[in-house]
Amino acid sequence: MGLAQRERRDIWYKVAKAMGYRSRSALKLLQIHQKLKILDGIVSAVDLCASPGGFSQVLAEYVKSSNHSSDASYIPVLGIDIQPIHDLEGVEFWVQDITDQNLYSDIIKHFMNDKVDLVLCDGAPDGFGTAFEDGYYQEDLVLTALQLAIFILRPDATFVVKVFRGKNSRLLTYRISHFFESIVYAKPRVCRQSSCEAFLVCRKFNLPSSLSSQNVEELREAFWRFIYSITDIPSEFNVDYIVCGEAKYDADANYPELPEDFEYSTEVKPPLMLPTNPAYKIACELKKQGKLCKTGKN
Ligand SMILES: C[S@@+](CC[C@H](N)C(=O)[O-])C[C@H]1O[C@@H](n2cnc3c(N)ncnc32)[C@H](O)[C@@H]1O
Numbered sequence: 682m683g684l685a686q687r688e689r690r691d692i693w694y695k696v697a698k699a700m701g702y703r704s705r706s707a708l709k710l711l712q713i714h715q716k717l718k719i720l721d722g723i724v725s726a727v728d729l730c731a732s733p734g735g736f737s738q739v740l741a742e743y744v745k746s747s748n749h750s751s752d753a754s755y756i757p758v759l760g761i762d763i764q765p766i767h768d769l770e771g772v773e774f775w776v777q778d779i780t781d782q783n784l785y786s787d788i789i790k791h792f793m794n795d796k797v798d799l800v801l802c803d804g805a806p807d808g809f810g811t812a813f814e815d816g817y818y819q820e821d822l823v824l825t826a827l828q829l830a831i832f833i834l835r836p837d838a839t840f841v842v843k844v845f846r847g848k849n850s851r852l853l854t855y856r857i858s859h860f861f862e863s864i865v866y867a868k869p870r871v872c873r874q875s876s877c878e879a880f881l882v883c884r885k886f887n888l889p890s891s892l893s894s895q896n897v898e899e900l901r902e903a904f905w906r907f908i909y910s911i912t913d914i915p916s917e918f919n920v921d922y923i924v925c926g927e928a929k930y931d932a933d934a935n936y937p938e939l940p941e942d943f944e945y946s947t948e949v950k951p952p953l954m955l956p957t958n959p960a961y962k963i964a965c966e967l968k969k970q971g972k973l974c975k976t977g978k979n
Contacts, residue, residue, distance in 0.1 A: 692930040692940075693871045697735070699945030703954045704735030705871055706803055709880070711739055712869035712926030717882055719839055720744070724757060725797040727788060727833060729779050729826050730804030731760030733954050734769055740801075741771035752793075759791055765957040779804065780825050782901070785832035796835035802826035802842040812877070816847040827857060828904050831888060832897070840883040841867075847877055855914045857881060859889050859907075870926035873933050879922070 697705040714720045720743040728737045737760040744757045756773040760766060761784070766774040773791070777784060779802075789796070804826060806818040823842050830840050840861065844850055858864050862885035872878055895903045930940070939947060956962075967973040 691932065692934070692936050693932055695939070695943075695947070696930070696945055699947070702735050702738055703733045707735030707739050708871040708926075709803075709869040710736050710801070712871055713841065713867045713880055713882065714739075714743075716923060716925035717865070717867060719799065719841060719882060719884075723798045723839075725792055725795065726758050726799040726801065727797055728758065728760040728772075729800065729802040729829070730762055730822075731774065732762035732764040732766045734760060734766045734772070734774070736760075736801055736803055737766075737769055737772045737774070740799075741769060744771075744799075755793065756791075759788060767954050767957060779822075779829060785829055788829075788833050792833075797833055797838065798835065799839045799841070800826070800830040800834055802830075802840075804843065812845075812847060816845045816849065816877075819843075819845045820849060820853050823853060824856075824908060827860065828901065830886075831860065831892070831904060832900070834886045836886060836888075838886045840886060842881050842883070843878055844881050845877045846879055851918075852912075852914055854881060854920055855918055856908050856911045857883060858918070858920075859911065860887065861885055862887060864920055866920055866922040868922065868924050870924060870928060870930070871932055875933055881920075 691705070693705045693708055697703075697708050700708075702708065720740070723740075723744050726740050726744050728740060731737050737758060740758045740760075756771065758772040760769075760772050760774045761777050761779060762774070763776065763778050765776050768774070775787075802823070804819070804822040806815070806822055823844055826842055827840065834840060842857075844853065844866075846866075854864070854866075861883035864881055864883045866879045867882050868879045889907065892900060892903055892907055930936075964973060
């Protein structure tokens with residue numbers, strides 16, 4: 682499957698590839714970290730919606746030592762996605778839907794009954810086309826990630842989630858703010874300014890007192906009741922919005938030629954990650970065998 686024309690010329694795509702990252706998303710996480718130091722001191726992390734694994738590559742570079750490092754089978758970074766992901770040293774990948782209700786207990790088991798320092802979620806549902814519908818489904822994914830995170834984050838831990846900022850994102854942000862001592866929106870320069878995405882960086886996890894008294898079985902339902910009970914946003918509620926990363930390249934610009942000071946090698950490299958099980962694989966096989974026919978034409 683060919684790349685979209687926009688990605689072919691995207692300068693950050695070229696930088697990510699030259700640096701050996703599987704996706705330009707890796708650079709978004711690096712830029713957030715440069716500004717907010719979210720990866721310092723992290724010994725365990727979960728990367729929700731991780732495919733193709735750019736965030737996980739960065740986590741593998743930063744999350745190294747841990748209490749369990751004497752156990753050779755212990756892997757401190759866990760990446761989860763509904764799509765399969767190619768192996769990566771220092772990361773364990775699971776093919777799973779993050780809406781799966783039993784996922785949290787498997788995650789806790791993976792971390793040897795410890796909770797984790799950091800949960801990331803860069804999830805995006807398959808687009809439905811209109812900004813309103815995409816925003817609606819993405820908001821649902823954000824809250825699902827938060828609901829999972831409250832089971833697996835240790836107190837004071839960090840949660841970073843991608844939000845499509847739109848009509849309802851202020852209420853979404855206010856709802857999430859009840860679970861953390863501080864929140865801030867980060868916009869890496871790798872993101873196109875034309876995109877409404879930004880990352881909500883939430884620090885110092887602290888379960889609201891009305892939820893901390895719930896037992897584990899009741900916590901999930903209590904979470905949703907709590908979330909939907911928050912309907913009014915106080916006028917004084919405001920969240921800082923910061924831009925992260927050097928202003929060296931413009932993600933929205935069209936660079937038909939690479940800038941003269943482009944510091945990375947442009948030698949053609951093989952793909953960093955071949956598709957695991959692309960949707961078009963069967964069609965290619967059938968075509969090779971001459972069994973692919975066009976429908977709808979006489
Ligand atoms: C923008 S990509 C993530 C890129 C990734 N952070 C990286 O650095 O390479 C969004 C991912 O969300 C995943 N996703 C969407 N809904 C999901 C769900 N319910 N459970 C698990 N993964 C999901 C998609 O499969 C897709 O791979």
